[in-house]
Amino acid sequence: MNRTYLKFALLGNLLFLLALFNCRCIALNRVAATEAFRLEYQSSLKQEKNDSGRKYLPFLHMMRQASSGQRVVDYDVLEQSFEGLTMEDYQILLRIVEAEAGSEDMTGKMLVANVVMNRVADESFPDTVKEVVFQKANGVTQFSPVSDGRYEEVKISEETVEAVERVLSGEDHSEGALYFVSRKYADPDRLKWFDQNLTPLFTYGGHQFFL
Numbered sequence: 001m002n003r004t005y006l007k008f009a010l011l012g013n014l015l016f017l018l019a020l021f022n023c024r025c026i027a028l029n030r031v032a033a034t035e036a037f038r039l040e041y042q043s044s045l046k047q048e049k050n051d052s053g054r055k056y057l058p059f060l061h062m063m064r065q066a067s068s069g070q071r072v073v074d075y076d077v078l079e080q081s082f083e084g085l086t087m088e089d090y091q092i093l094l095r096i097v098e099a100e101a102g103s104e105d106m107t108g109k110m111l112v113a114n115v116v117m118n119r120v121a122d123e124s125f126p127d128t129v130k131e132v133v134f135q136k137a138n139g140v141t142q143f144s145p146v147s148d149g150r151y152e153e154v155k156i157s158e159e160t161v162e163a164v165e166r167v168l169s170g171e172d173h174s175e176g177a178l179y180f181v182s183r184k185y186a187d188p189d190r191l192k193w194f195d196q197n198l199t200p201l202f203t204y205g206g207h208q209f210f211l
Contacts, residue, residue, distance in 0.1 A: 085129060085168065086128075088130060089128055089129035089130055090129075090164075092129050092130050092133050093113060093116060093117075093129050093133075093164055094156045094160060094161060094164055095151055095152075095154055095156065096112070096116060096133050096143055096145065096146075096151060097109050097112045097113050097116075097160050097163060097164055098154040098155070098156050098157065098160045099143075099145030099150040099151045099153075099154045100112045100143065100145060100180075101160075101205070101207075102154060102157070102160070103206070104205045104206065104207075105205065106159060106162070106163055106166075107173055107204065107205075108204060108205035108206070108207070109159065109160055109163035109164075110163045110164075110166060110167050110171060110173060111173055111174055111177070111180070111204055111205075111207065111209065112180065112207075113163060113164050113167040113168075114167055114172050114173060114174035114177065115174060115177050115178060115179070115180055115209070116129060116132055116133065117129075117167060117168075118174060118176060118177060118178050119132045119178055120132055122178060124178075125178070133146065133151075134146060173204075174209065175201050175202065175209070175211075176201075176211055177201050177209035177210060177211055178210070178211055179194065179198055179209070179210040179211070180207040180208065180209045180210065181194050181207065181208055181210070182206050182207055182208075183208060184206060194208075194210060198210035198211065199211045
């Protein structure tokens, strides 16, 4: 009798542990399946290993929270934030960086993200990434990919994701820049306004940066 009871008790405990494990795996998979988290996990691990002195990338931090034994993340109520950004702001930042600097190297991409975040922090500009990216001055958009459709058409690369997350982790090469322009493609009247009203800082890749 005691042996039979013990067998059922052990079987019950095993089934409970399996159910708990499956629930946590489902929650983790639902987070990992979202658009913003479509990264190569091993690539992220390699980046973390190579840069152990820097704060964990937000992706890794969120994944570890989701899979930890401390709590199970429910995607339905998950409002992720990356250093204060909502998921919507994070995806907008990815898209504008890809659209503006898709052909640039890592630093060039980071500089565009830096400018956007500098504007968010500056009192002269709106307070969110979404408002900054879609801001209009006298009916003119601040970022040309918003008006010409490139913003909607881009495919976000892994390098862009890494660039944005490095910026959100605190890397800043911008010297406080609030503006940038491509002299090769910009309208002459727009270039004239830049030269007359702003302080030039430096040129990197295909962009000149201003304060």
